[in-house]
Amino acid sequence: MGDNCDAEVGKRDYFDLLGLPNEMISHIFSFLPVKDRMRARKNKRLNKIEAESKYYLKRVDIRSDIDSYRFDLMRIIASKSIIGHVTLRFPDSDELIRKFCKIIKEFRNIEELHVHFENEDRAREIMTDSFFLDLSKISTLIYIPCISPEALYQVYKVCKILHSIFETEF
Amino acid sequence: MVLITLVSSDEQNFPVERELLKQSGTIETLIVNMNLDDEDTDAAAMPIPLPNVKGDVLEKVIQWMEHHKGDPVKEGDNEDNNAEIVVPQWDDDFFKPAMYGSKHLELTVAASYLDIKNLLTLSCKAISNTFKGKTGPQIREEWGVPNEFTPEEEEAIRKENEWSE
Numbered sequence: 575m576g577d578n579c580d581a582e583v584g585k586r587d588y589f590d591l592l593g594l595p596n597e598m599i600s601h602i603f604s605f606l607p608v609k610d611r612m613r614a615r616k617n618k619r620l621n622k623i624e625a626e627s628k629y630y631l632k633r634v635d636i637r638s639d640i641d642s643y644r645f646d647l648m649r650i651i652a653s654k655s656i657i658g659h660v661t662l663r664f665p666d667s668d669e670l671i672r673k674f675c676k677i678i679k680e681f682r683n684i685e686e687l688h689v690h691f692e693n694e695d696r697a698r699e700i701m702t703d704s705f706f707l708d709l710s711k712i713s714t715l716i717y718i719p720c721i722s723p724e725a726l727y728q729v730y731k732v733c734k735i736l737h738s739i740f741e742t743e744f
Numbered sequence: 745m746v747l748i749t750l751v752s753s754d755e756q757n758f759p760v761e762r763e764l765l766k767q768s769g770t771i772e773t774l775i776v777n778m779n780l781d782d783e784d785t786d787a788a789a790m791p792i793p794l795p796n797v798k799g800d801v802l803e804k805v806i807q808w809m810e811h812h813k814g815d816p817v818k819e820g821d822n823e824d825n826n827a828e829i830v831v832p833q834w835d836d837d838f839f840k841p842a843m844y845g846s847k848h849l850e851l852t853v854a855a856s857y858l859d860i861k862n863l864l865t866l867s868c869k870a871i872s873n874t875f876k877g878k879t880g881p882q883i884r885e886e887w888g889v890p891n892e893f894t895p896e897e898e899e900a901i902r903k904e905n906e907w908s909e
Contacts, residue, residue, distance in 0.1 A: 587845040591871075591887040594849065598856060598868070605826045605872035612905045614875050616889040621901070630826065647904045 592619070600627045608651070629655035636662045636674070645677060652680040660713070663690045664700065671696070675705060684713035748780060749791035750806075756799035757791065764809045767817055769859030796857050801850045808838065808863055818861055831870050839870045844886065 600623050603611050608631060615621040634657050664674055687709060691697035709716055746762040765771045771792060780787045794802065811834060842848040855864040875883060
């Protein structure tokens with residue numbers, strides 16, 4: 575693109591967004607929904623500022639039809655977000671399950687986590703106490719199906735310390 | 745009514761109602777440090793210089809503070825729900841005429857310097873609203889952002905963005 579911005583700046587009164595310090599651009603980005611914030615990454619500096627900004631997301635749905643690009647992006651967002659409500663729908667394929675387990679551990683701060691499974695046997699396999707324990711570290715409120723009483727007890731002991739609340743259906 | 749005089753960088757004097765200045769963290773600190781609230785201090789004889797704010801910008805800031813007189817000033821930085829903040833109609837009309845001009849930028853910078861949290865929040869929110877629903881080329885044009893990505897980098901970003909569509 576042949577931009578003639580330099581020539582134009584002299585001519586008209588201009589809001590020089592890029593003349594603002596990074597902190598202020600980051601502050602402006604904090605008001606944008608993810609979609610628009612992602613789209614605002616229009617040069618290397620804006621990209622870097624976006625990458626370093628924190629997020630608050632109201633709701634995130636992680637579904638089984640997720641592809642690798644989305645995994646990368648999810649990882650970026652996971653580490654710097656506070657998320658109100660996460661729904662995690664576990665897929666029924668070994669490869670994806672491994673990826674799901676990995677990515678959920680990247681999250682740092684979830685207020686409410688809902689976990690769903692397509693297959694109940696699979697659920698018992700995944701919901702071992704150590705994995706559940708990891709979940710209880712990142713989320714304050716967890717809704718989860720199919721967890722064994724033993725696993726739940728293990729987690730309960732830790733949750734007392736972490737002040738987590740959880741509900742389960744047997 | 746106690747008046748306090750603010751002096752802009754171009755040496756214009758602005759007598760402002762004491763009460764209004766509670767909205768500015770920077771000025772509030774100065775008032776306290778200079779003991780301007782004491783009964784035996786002659787506040788009118790002690791103008792506050794603001795070397796970083798031009799007169800026309802300060803005038804806008806005061807106008808904004810007058811409209812928002814008595815609004816609660818929020819404590820600390822709570823960025824939790826920024827995406828959901830709504831710019832009230834009055835403020836939107838107040839910002840709009842200068843939105844893409846240098847005046848809005850100066851107002852935003854002044855809000856930051858004077859530590860007027862509510863003004864900074866609404867002003868930044870108004871700027872962020874101009875990004876909403878815009879295509880890449882539109883943002884580039886409106887905000888004068890030249891493209892410096894390689895086609896490969898641009899493609900990677902485009903694919904990432906698809907996730908959020």
